[in-house]
Amino acid sequence: MKGKDQLWKLFTSTLFLSAFTFGGGYVIITLMKKKFVDELHWIDEDEMLDLVAIAQSAPGAIAVNGAIVIGYKLAGMIGMFITVIATILPPFIIISFISVCYSTLKDNIIIALLLEGMQVGVAVVIVNVVLGMGKDVIEKKERLGIIIMIIAFILAYFFHVNVIFIILACITLGIVKSAYHLRRHL
């Protein structure tokens, strides 16, 4: 992907997502999945999950890391540059503006209601995407995959295990699985 039109599309899509993504890194990841996988078909679904895993494995904000890895995958260093700028520009402008007029905004009831309602909207989108992805894992009918999904969910949600440990555990499991395959082939 190198065309000027596509790079511009990459910039505007990322900018738009970043400007409206309230509520944390996973929300923007979810929206990026909807945009770049489901709508534009620039990335396939498995690849997207790999990219998210990479974004989680590195330090830093997940939204920024997700933007970097998607930009890099689509158009190399230029792509990365484009998506990073598009991701940090909206918060940069909004925070600069708000640091001036924070107290008036904080007490405005309409803004508070609007934001609270938008959180429900965020929940709608994320539930929709999670249901789709969960269905895909289950439909593959690979027992180990389903078990990994359930255990990872329990660890992340109920025990608040840091994502980095879950990722490391999966990498270890993957190496074991690979070694097991190799031995069977020999």
Added chain:
Amino acid sequence: MIYLQLFLSFLKIGLFSFGGGYATLPLIQTEIVTNNAWLSMSEFVDLITISQMTPGPIAINSATFVGIKIAGPLGAIVATLGCILPSCIIVSLLAYFYLKYRKLSTIQDILWTLRPAVVAMIASAGVGILLTAFFGSETSISISSFKLVMTVIFIFGFVVLKKFKCDPVFVMLLCGVCHVGLYYGMQLIR
């Protein structure tokens, strides 16, 4: 040299904040409240509130907020750059190795075990967001704190998204507007 100090402080935040979101708060607090006294504790709480009501990762928001307060727009730019520099280097390296070696069978196996876990971690974040929307907070779930209005908006939004396949951002804004509308609508009825 304040610019260099800002840059290095946020470089540290960018480099050592694993897991994202609220997991990074203690680190940010140590750097900007305890070590450098760039913000007072109450300003820091304000910063968290602002981050909750605006888009963008909290680390980036802090960089802009602190940078502007301490050294103006240039300070904000320097702090933000410091914050994202480690990510840019580490993530692009990982992406490079991923794209180069993903065909290897060992890497294939590792990615195969990672994918369901990634779905699970996104689901975990989703459940948290969903419960917060329905009950106001993730930790105090009870019938009395259940918000019927939110549930109605949720179902409405879900149907709109499914039926009309419209842009997710549009659905988010629609839910926000519905909430404002319902609030004033109910006041009129009373």
